[in-house]
Amino acid sequence: xxxxxxxxxxxxxxxxxxxxxxxxxxxxxxxxxxxxxxxxxxxxxxxxxxxxxxxxxxxxxxxxxxxxxxxxxxxxxxxxxxxxxxxxxxxxxxxxxxxxxxxxxxxxxxxxxxxxxxxxxxxxxxxxxxxxxxxxxxxxxxxxxxxxxxxxxxxxxxxxxxxxxxxxxxxxxxxxxxxxxxxxxxxxxxxxxxxxxxxxxxxxxxxxxxxxxxxxxxxxxxxxxxxxxxxxxxxxxxxxxxxxxxxxxxxxxxxxxxxxxxxxxxxxxxxxxxxxxxxxxxxxxxxxxxxxxxxxxxxxxxxxxxxxxxxxxxxxxxxxxxxxxxxxxxxxx
Amino acid sequence: xxxxxxxxxxxxxxxxxxxxxxxxxxxxxxxxxxxxxxxxxxxxxxxxxxxxxxxxxxxxxxxxxxxxxxxxxxxxxxxxxxxxxxxxxxxxxxxxxxxxxxxxxxxxxxxxxxxxxxxxxxxxxxxxxxxxxxxxxxxxxxxxxxxxxxxxxxxxxxxxxxxxxxxxxxxxxxxxxxxxxxxxxxxxxxxxxxxxxxxxxxxxxxxxxxxxxxxxxxxxxxxxxxxxxxxxxxxxxxxxxxxxxxxxxxxxxxxxxxxxxxxxxxxxxxxxxxxxxxxxxxxxxxxxxxxxxxxxxxxxxxxxxxxxxxxxxxxxxxxxxxxxxxxxxxxxxxxxxxxxxxxxxxxxxxxxxxxxxxxxxxxxxxxxxxxxxxxxxxxxxxxxxxxxxxxxxxxxxxxxxxxxxxxxxxxxxxxxxxxxxxxxxxxxxxxxxxxxxxxxxxxxxxxxxxxxxxxxxxxxxxxxxxxxxxxxxxxxxxxxxxxxxxxxxxxxxxxxxxxxxxxxxxxxxxxxxxxxxxxxxxxxxxxxxxxxxxxxxxxxxxxxxxxxxxxxxxxxxxx
Numbered sequence: 001x002x003x004x005x006x007x008x009x010x011x012x013x014x015x016x017x018x019x020x021x022x023x024x025x026x027x028x029x030x031x032x033x034x035x036x037x038x039x040x041x042x043x044x045x046x047x048x049x050x051x052x053x054x055x056x057x058x059x060x061x062x063x064x065x066x067x068x069x070x071x072x073x074x075x076x077x078x079x080x081x082x083x084x085x086x087x088x089x090x091x092x093x094x095x096x097x098x099x100x101x102x103x104x105x106x107x108x109x110x111x112x113x114x115x116x117x118x119x120x121x122x123x124x125x126x127x128x129x130x131x132x133x134x135x136x137x138x139x140x141x142x143x144x145x146x147x148x149x150x151x152x153x154x155x156x157x158x159x160x161x162x163x164x165x166x167x168x169x170x171x172x173x174x175x176x177x178x179x180x181x182x183x184x185x186x187x188x189x190x191x192x193x194x195x196x197x198x199x200x201x202x203x204x205x206x207x208x209x210x211x212x213x214x215x216x217x218x219x220x221x222x223x224x225x226x227x228x229x230x231x232x233x234x235x236x237x238x239x240x241x242x243x244x245x246x247x248x249x250x251x252x253x254x255x256x257x258x259x260x261x262x263x264x265x266x267x268x269x270x271x272x273x274x275x276x277x278x279x280x281x282x283x284x285x286x287x288x289x290x291x292x293x294x295x296x297x298x299x300x301x302x303x304x305x306x307x308x309x310x311x312x313x314x315x316x317x318x319x320x321x322x323x324x325x326x327x328x329x330x331x332x333x
Numbered sequence: 334x335x336x337x338x339x340x341x342x343x344x345x346x347x348x349x350x351x352x353x354x355x356x357x358x359x360x361x362x363x364x365x366x367x368x369x370x371x372x373x374x375x376x377x378x379x380x381x382x383x384x385x386x387x388x389x390x391x392x393x394x395x396x397x398x399x400x401x402x403x404x405x406x407x408x409x410x411x412x413x414x415x416x417x418x419x420x421x422x423x424x425x426x427x428x429x430x431x432x433x434x435x436x437x438x439x440x441x442x443x444x445x446x447x448x449x450x451x452x453x454x455x456x457x458x459x460x461x462x463x464x465x466x467x468x469x470x471x472x473x474x475x476x477x478x479x480x481x482x483x484x485x486x487x488x489x490x491x492x493x494x495x496x497x498x499x500x501x502x503x504x505x506x507x508x509x510x511x512x513x514x515x516x517x518x519x520x521x522x523x524x525x526x527x528x529x530x531x532x533x534x535x536x537x538x539x540x541x542x543x544x545x546x547x548x549x550x551x552x553x554x555x556x557x558x559x560x561x562x563x564x565x566x567x568x569x570x571x572x573x574x575x576x577x578x579x580x581x582x583x584x585x586x587x588x589x590x591x592x593x594x595x596x597x598x599x600x601x602x603x604x605x606x607x608x609x610x611x612x613x614x615x616x617x618x619x620x621x622x623x624x625x626x627x628x629x630x631x632x633x634x635x636x637x638x639x640x641x642x643x644x645x646x647x648x649x650x651x652x653x654x655x656x657x658x659x660x661x662x663x664x665x666x667x668x669x670x671x672x673x674x675x676x677x678x679x680x681x682x683x684x685x686x687x688x689x690x691x692x693x694x695x696x697x698x699x700x701x702x703x704x705x706x707x708x709x710x711x712x713x714x715x716x717x718x719x720x721x722x723x724x725x726x727x728x729x730x731x732x733x734x735x736x737x738x739x740x741x742x743x744x745x746x747x748x749x750x751x752x753x754x755x756x757x758x759x760x761x762x763x764x765x766x767x768x769x770x771x772x773x774x775x776x777x778x779x780x781x782x783x784x785x786x787x788x789x790x791x792x793x794x795x796x797x798x799x800x801x802x803x804x805x806x807x808x809x810x811x812x813x814x815x816x817x818x819x820x821x822x823x824x825x826x827x828x829x830x831x832x833x834x835x836x837x838x839x840x841x842x843x844x845x846x847x848x849x850x851x852x853x854x855x856x857x858x859x860x861x862x863x864x865x866x867x868x869x870x871x872x873x874x875x876x877x878x879x880x881x882x883x884x885x886x887x888x889x890x891x892x
Contacts, residue, residue, distance in 0.1 A: 022843075023843045023844060023845060023848075025845060067840055069840045069841040069843070069844060069852070070843070072841070072844060072848055072851070072852050072855075073841075073843055073844040073845065073848050075848075076844065076845055076847060076848035076851065077845075104863065105858060105859075105862070105863055107855045107858065107859075131855075132855075132858055134666075136666035137666055137668060139666075140633070140666045140667075142487075143485070143486035143487050143629060143633070144487070144630075144633050144637075145487075146485075146487040146489050146490050162863065172484045173484060173485055173486065173487075173490070174481075174484045174485040174490050174491075174494055175485075175490070212531060235824075236824055236825065239824050253832070253836075254836055257823070257833065260823060260824050261859075263824075264824060264862070
């Protein structure tokens with residue numbers, strides 16, 4: 001039976017991707033609902049159809065095969081599919097209330113949304129607050145509704161310092177915090193560094209929530225963030241130094257904005273790596289950046305030059321300096 | 334050391350010989366010396382430390398008076414055991430009821446080996462430092478409690494924090510009973526059985542509460558009497574402990590007006606005055622925390638009601654129209670602000686829609702948007718032409734602002750939409766001083782409409798701009814507030830501007846309307862990079878072919 005169901009999902013997958021490509025909301029919902037009709041459990045539709053398709057879309061964007069507008073439209077369609085599947089599954093909550101939210105500035109809501117729906121299917125009374133939830137709103141929601149726990153998603157490691165501030169704000173409400181998402185490292189190692197409970201997926205999250213010991217207050221992590229603070233203060237200066245080496249006259253206004261944004265991401269990622277004191281955070285970002293930029297025809301030696309300029313300025317920043325020196329920029333395979 | 338430390342040691346029977354000190358070496362000297370004649374220990378009789386000298390086999394050779402006071406029965410010529418005294422060993426030990434610090438020094442005196450035992454009574458010093466440590470411990474406990482109780486702003490969570498903190502410092506079981514609401518009292522308990530950290534709870538009818546608890550909830554502290562434990566056992570709060578072995582205290586948790594709850598602590602040992610003092614200190618802190626939580630709840634309820642009435646409502650389903658909206662108020666905890674949008678269905682099958690921005694920020698501005706939306710709601714029944722409706726609205730706003738003297742004004746785009754043949758929409762737009770909308774054409778280009786007009790609510794009969802625009806199937810008109818174009822961000826905090834908005838929407842022609850609105854919200858969010866912003870509102874109207882059936886969101890039964 002499982003094999004039959006798997007093959008049903010497998011055969012629906014190309015049709016589903018086609019619907020995403022056309023931004024065909026109704027078509028995509030039909031594909032998902034017909035799987036439910038065929039007896040495929042809702043959880044499998046979410047995790048074996050919607051999730052991998054979304055990962056595929058991200059990859060296409062990364063390789064510049066899809067525009068950001070296409071990716072955005074597809075994500076919206078996926079969100080609608082998740083909503084439709086959730087409504088069709090009609091689970092009655094039998095367990096306590098949990099709140100799922102993406103941290104401020106986190107727009108990749110779909111993975112968190114999938115976790116929220118799988119938890120709902122598992123009987124939890126889930127409130128999904130959506131993408132980029134401002135901390136004050138999140139905190140007042142927690143004070144108001146006293147949930148069992150709050151699950152916070154962070155997709156981008158460069159957002160970790162911000163994520164940690166939001167986590168601390170949530171902890172001050174006394175509501176237990178559980179985090180997830182690739183922003184905390186594939187194995188959650190940066191969550192461990194920040195002293196916060198981590199779940200790698202929805203299943204793991206559900207079982208952590210069911211553990212009474214999860215309530216035990218965790219001591220606040222003590223991070224030495226002097227170097228991080230210095231980097232944040234030097235951000236604009238670093239970007240300006242890097243810009244001096246580029247011939248901006250040849251750039252269109254949109255290209256200038258994109259370059260500024262990329263330089264901002266480089267500094268943010270470097271700062272986040274310094275924050276958790278882990279060179280691999282910056283290394284992983286640079287690997288990703290190399291693929292994104294080379295697939296868009298940006299010459300990588302200009303990025304290498306940027307690293308040199310920044311390393312030169314950051315001689316008094318031992319971690320940042322070492323991370324910039326150790327990293328190697330490679331084009332996409 | 335202070336003089337008080339020596340008090341007890343100076344009560345020795347002999348006087349200090351005035352000639353003693355200069356010509357005699359110290360007793361503790363390890364240098365060989367003459368064996369003093371009997372009674373020559375007179376000098377050391379006035380030391381705090383007592384001394385007992387034995388030969389290598391343990392037979393007592395001599396001892397000083399303080400040693401005798403600690404160990405009555407010492408006799409020269411006997412062993413310790415022979416005198417009925419427990420043998421000494423180096424370190425801290427108990428002799429009778431006293432704590433004694435003891436050290437051993439091996440001496441060679443005139444070729445003969447002796448063992449000198451120095452014993453010091455440290456009972457009082459230990460008691461004093463214990464009291465100090467206990468006092469410090471209590472202070473530290475209350476400081477920690479203050480800090481942790483101040484965190485939650487939810488009554489139940491504050492109550493749970495209180496019982497968790499109370500165990501084990503105050504007692505083995507702690508119960509907080511919250512002041513009853515609508516005849517029912519919630520309670521939370523720690524140490525009730527399944528492990529000390531586990532907190533359980535329940536609801537009790539206010540009438541059936543134990544009298545002592547009801548008394549504490551009225552603000553008077555019940556006296557400690559045996560029947561307290563019986564009362565609690567009756568409602569099952571003792572957690573398996575026997576009432577006859579339990580010491581129980583019930584105290585009020587004081588609030589600003591009346592007690593916010595009652596705290597019950599149960600333990601096996603009786604409460605002394607320090608325990609009760611600490612219990613009251615803790616109760617004061619827990620009461621303040623619960624008081625803050627109740628205050629927060631009451632205010633949050635008001636805010637939620639306000640928010641619900643002022644937050645944008647879901648646009649109605651209208652044939653051929655797909656709506657998409659994004660809304661991000663500057664004041665993010667309350668989620669209301671001075672931007673507003675909305676749509677109403679028209680009797681002729683079309684729809685009326687609007688997006689605007691009032692002067693000012695926060696709750697005041699939000700209340701004003703409510704008045705404007707109500708105005709539109711009422712006026713649309715007598716006028717469906719957008720420009721004429723805006724003129725009427727202007728008169729109504731002017732009247733209100735003059736009556737209240739607050740001088741508020743608004744900018745807005747208001748439009749009506751009707752389906753055309755071929756799946757398109759015909760939009761009639763009117764603007765009162767608002768930013769011109771943009772249109773996403775089916776070829777991926779973005780067109781900025783030429784639509785300005787004058788502010789609403791400033792002068793009578795303002796100039797209202799109006800135009801008609803056709804949307805083909807799949808084309809989208811986007812209305813937005815100045816929070817979008819004036820968002821300060823990027824590397825140097827510059828304004829986002831209209832050009833970047835147009836660039837962000839180019840090529841987005843295939844996006845559903847909600848995705849278009851989300852995209853603008855996201856691009857602005859990235860641009861801001863966490864900086865503060867003004868209210869942000871986006872409202873997208875997309876022409877969708879009416880042939881596409883409205884989505885059924887239920888599972889179709891398998892055929």
